[in-house]
Amino acid sequence: MPTFDLPGRRLGTSGGRPGARPLALARRAPWASSAYVAAVQSGAYALRPLPEADRQAVLRAHSTNVDNLRAGRWHTLLTSAFLVEEPLDPAHGAILLGILGGAETVWGSRRTAAVFAFGHLGASLLVYGGLRATDASKETRSAVDVGASYGLNAVLGAAAASLPHRAARAVAAAGVLGLVVRPLVREGRTFTDAGHLAAVLLGLGAGHNGAFTRG
Numbered sequence: 001m002p003t004f005d006l007p008g009r010r011l012g013t014s015g016g017r018p019g020a021r022p023l024a025l026a027r028r029a030p031w032a033s034s035a036y037v038a039a040v041q042s043g044a045y046a047l048r049p050l051p052e053a054d055r056q057a058v059l060r061a062h063s064t065n066v067d068n069l070r071a072g073r074w075h076t077l078l079t080s081a082f083l084v085e086e087p088l089d090p091a092h093g094a095i096l097l098g099i100l101g102g103a104e105t106v107w108g109s110r111r112t113a114a115v116f117a118f119g120h121l122g123a124s125l126l127v128y129g130g131l132r133a134t135d136a137s138k139e140t141r142s143a144v145d146v147g148a149s150y151g152l153n154a155v156l157g158a159a160a161a162s163l164p165h166r167a168a169r170a171v172a173a174a175g176v177l178g179l180v181v182r183p184l185v186r187e188g189r190t191f192t193d194a195g196h197l198a199a200v201l202l203g204l205g206a207g208h209n210g211a212f213t214r215g
Helices: 019-027 031-047 052-061 066-070 074-084 090-107 109-133 149-161 166-185 191-209
Strands: 004-006 008-013
Touching: 004 019, 031 052, 031 090, 031 109, 066 090, 066 109, 074 109, 090 109, 090 149, 109 149, 109 191, 149 166, 149 191, 166 191
Parallel strands: none
Antiparallel strands: 004 008
């Protein structure tokens, strides 16, 4: 049977043992991604009944905004990844689960989590540094900044840079970069758009050198 090579894994072989391949695929099921998406949705639905002012206060308290990080609330680098402003609609939930689950199936739970965390933490800190270096408004310094998008974009970038053929890598990397650059060249862009670009670049770097995606 032909093999399908991706970072650190060779899928499509069973080592000649009956039942080995189904067992291996079962072990590669994206349990961590499913649990993560479920946790994000659960948190969103738990906050939904709150009065708007209270819900916004909770979201701001767990945001990686300038005010929180400058005050030393570093726990927000973790908690912000598990909150979203509104419950994910079915399409966005499927996209999040599909991308993370696909990566987890190929790379495994730990490597996928490492890429996600690298992108989320790295982009959050880069945005924080950029905003501190500029004359950001009070509203921007205390803005709500939560969600999975930084980590998700890093996984996309790493996946693009990890494809087995050079031409496919180039096309995929260009496509992913195009998705995050486009919002930056139009009116109404925000600091989170810059964070998405930073996350993709971090992911491309991680996928290129295989720091997280190869075992």
